[in-house]
Structure formats: structure tokens, C-alpha cells
Amino acid sequence: MANTLTKPQLLGRGLLSQNPIFKLALSMCPAVGMSTTVMTGLMLGCAVLFVQVFSSLTIALFKRQIHPRIRIPTYTLVIATWVTVIDLVLAAVFPAAYAQMGIFIKLIVAFAIITMRLETFACKESVPDSFVDAVGMGFGFMFGMVVIGFVRELLGSGTILGYDVLGFKPFMFFILPCAGFFVVGLMMAFFNWIEQKYRERMANKS
Amino acid sequence: MNRAALKDIISIVVRLTVTCLLAGAVMGATFVLTHEAKERNEQARDERVLYAILGYGDNRPQNMALHTVYRYVLAREDASSIGYVVPVGDGAQSVVMEVDLDGHFVQHFELLADSARLRNDGERDRAVIAALNAGMHAQGESTIQARYADKFIIATQNGRRNAYILDGKYPGFKTFIRVKMALDEKFSLMGFEVLEHEEDPGLGAEITQPWFRNQFAGKSYEQIKKLQVTRSPVPDPWMDVLSGKITGSEAQTIRQQHADDDIYALTGATISSRSVLQGNQAMIRKFVTRMEILDRVLKEQHIETLF
Known part of the structure; x- marks a missing residue:
């Protein structure tokens, strides 16, 4: 099955029209749990981007050797391997970053978004297309995490990236895990609304 | 069972095994390449925190020495006691001080291991158990079990x-x-x-x-x-x-x-x-x-x- 989309379309799709968090509603647990600040969101996003790209490449490369009945165990193994590799390399090379990210990285094995991209895309498409798709989805996830982190950090702690911008804490509620659902829900509504407006305008033009 | 199903099963088993072996090899290789650096980073971090809480920044004092005391829980058949591994002499030797749970001295054992060897958890455990039981066999008693509990560091400046x-x-x-x-x-x-x-x-x-x-x-x-x-x-x-x-x-x-x-x-x-x-x-x-x-x-x- 060949892919009909061009590479820029593949890239943009992950960022906007099929954004993992706001559109596909995948990997919501980390989105809610780890998005209390911009920084943690960004770090988890980076880690997911790496794992997604490496896993997609591996699966796209070996797609002919994977027995269809054991796809999912194979995907899990591949993801777990890359997560472990990134965990070890970060701990060795960037100890300062690892001290903050360490706890998130091991969680990535269970992220639905990565398995889902392997299942619906990488196991059917060519290596370059899978790479572009993985980069798009990875950045889309990172974008979602940063946006949610921005809202929650600003409203919950009154800071952005640790810098005090408001000088007070408007709503402490936003730091609590349950507030993550509210923010994600509001963001989804916001993105859907934008998309609707955009469609309407396109329809009016033509 | 028909032939095709059997073939399928074998194929699945072989593929899964190969995948696991490959994954293991990749992870193992990464571990071998990185674990030394990781340990070094952790030690450096530990040291930095240590000097930071003592109130020193980057300029560390010259005459400062750190002596580590390890605490072991010793278990005999009838009673437990505490063993403190204390460096003595010029640091080339240690003694294990055995103290009962009420704080009374029981006995002490010589431990022929320098502080560098003691820093390695496995080697220290072996050295302590060997020292304890060398003393015990001479008295014809049963063996003592030793379990590592924790450690603390005593810092000295010019010996004080x-x-x-x-x-x-x-x-x-x-x-x-x-x-x-x-x-x-x-x-x-x-x-x-x-x-x-x-x-x-x-x-x-x-x-x-x-x-x-x-x-x-x-x-x-x-x-x-x-x-x-x-x-x-x-x-x-x-x-x-x-x-x-x-x-x-x-x-x-x-x-x-x-x-x-x-x-x-x-x-x-x-x-x-x-x-x-x-x-x-x-x-x-x-x-x-x-x-x-x-x-x-x-x-x-x-x-x-x-x-």
C-alpha cells in the first residue's frame, strides 16, 4: 500500500490535523501527568520524538521480517529497546538533563501513540515516509505537551519556564492532575473550533 | 495439527527468539558502552552535593579528609547485633566493631581491606563476612550473617x-x-x-x-x-x-x-x-x-x- 501524501503533508498532519493529543486523543495519561510545566512537557516531548523516530525506522526497515501474528509483541520489544538505549545514553552523556527527565523516559514504553504509528504507518510504508511521519508525530506530541504545559504553568504557578511572570499564583487547581483533563478538553475544543472556521472559510471561497 | 499451522508456530518462535536476542544485544552493548560513564556521573554528582551541603562551592578545602563508616546488621542464631566497619591506621586497615542492641561492646574483628576496596559493595560484603567468620571458627561457633544497612561519612579538617x-x-x-x-x-x-x-x-x-x-x-x-x-x-x-x-x-x-x-x-x-x-x-x-x-x-x- 503506497502512501499518497507528500512529505510536507505527512509532517504537517502530525503537527495539526492529526495531532496525537488534540486530534487522536492518544497518550493522554502522560499528557495529563507530565504537563505541569513547559519544561517537563518539552523534555518528555523530546524523549518521545527520539523513541518514535528510531522505532518507526526500525519497523519500516524490518517490516518484511515481522510475522503478522506477533506484530504487537515485536513493536513493544523494539520500543522497549530504544527506550532503554536512550535512557542509558542520556544518563551517561547528559547527566544534568537526565536528572530531570529520567523518570519520564521509562514511561514511554507504554505510550499508545508510538505503537499506533508503528501499526498504522511504519509497518506498511517506505523508510523515508516513516521517518517523516515519525518526526511529524513526535513534534506534534511535543507541541501538544508544551501548549498544555504553558497553560498549566502560567495559571497554576504564575511562571513560564521557571521565570516568575505574573508574580502570583492565579489558580493552584491547574497544577493538580485532574486539571490536566480540563486543559486538554478545552484545547481540543479550541483546535476543533479553529478547524471548523478554517473549513467554512475554504468552503466560502470555492 | 496440519503442517501449515506447525510451520507457522515454528516461524513465530524463531522470529520472536531472534528479535529478543537482537534487542538484548543492542541493550547489552549500550550498557557496556555507557555504564562506566554513568557511574562516574553519579559519583561526581554525589561528591558535588556532599561539598555543597558542607557549604563549599567549587574551591574545596585542602586539608579535608572524608572517612566512611559502614553499618552492618549481624545475625547469629540466637541474637542480632550491629557491626560498624571503621577505618583505622593510615586507612589501609579497618576494624569491625560489634555492638549489641543495647549499645554494649561485644568484640572486634580485624579487616584487611583498604578504603578503596571497601567502596565496592560486593567486595566489602565479602571481606566483612570473611573477617567475622574467621574469628568465629576459631571459637568453634556457628557462622554469622552480615547484611549491609547504611553508611555515614565523618569529615575531618587537619585531623579534627x-x-x-x-x-x-x-x-x-x-x-x-x-x-x-x-x-x-x-x-x-x-x-x-x-x-x-x-x-x-x-x-x-x-x-x-x-x-x-x-x-x-x-x-x-x-x-x-x-x-x-x-x-x-x-x-x-x-x-x-x-x-x-x-x-x-x-x-x-x-x-x-x-x-x-x-x-x-x-x-x-x-x-x-x-x-x-x-x-x-x-x-x-x-x-x-x-x-x-x-x-x-x-x-x-x-x-x-x-x-
């Missing part, structure tokens, strides 16, 4: 004791909080650092904030025993001193005014604040008891140590 460094772990609001702490020679708290915790970001996680931790610094052993957590707001000048906005002589006067203050709780995280205080109190109380026993025993037995 000036600080103790302890590691500890206690329950927080959710899971354990791991800390490193420094006490001066009179058991006053010099400072502590939170190494690991899983408190809520923005709430309990604020226990890592310098201003919160600085409230503990300088409290004497007598004060610490009586400290409480108070939920009243932190007075503004005191907050400025704690967060380092005011320094110098002005800070000194404010510090003196608040010397007897309780620990001001973090907003919205009273339980985490209280956990840290109570955890620290318990850690210090246990350590002081142990150190007093060890000092008394070493003195009674006329054992010369480096600290």
Missing part, C-alpha cells in the same frame, strides 16, 4: 572532626524522599539536599526549594528535637534571607531574630513539609545515638581512628 554526612530515606506524601544531610561536630544541622522524591510538582515538590531547606540550617540538636511545622505565613524579611535576597550583616540580625522559629510549611503541602521535618528528626536522632555508642566503644577499647 568537623562534620558528619548522612544519607537517608523517609516516607513523603506519596513515596520515599531520599536526602543527604550534613551535621557539624556538635550535631547541629548544617544543611540537607533532596536527592530523589516524587511529590506533586508545584506543591510537595517545593521541598527542594532552597528557602524551605534553609529553614533547617543552623538548628542545634536540642532545637531540632523540639521543632514543629507551623502553617502561619513566612514573615517577609525572613523569607528574603532564606531565599538569599538579603545577605551580609543585615541577614545575620534577621537570622538571629528567627533562630527559634518553627519550620514554616509550604503552601498547600503541609503533609510534605511535615514529612521532611519528621524524617530529618528521626534520621538525626538515630544517627546521634549510634555515633555516641560508636565513640564510647572506640574509646573503651582504645582503638585509634583517623577521626
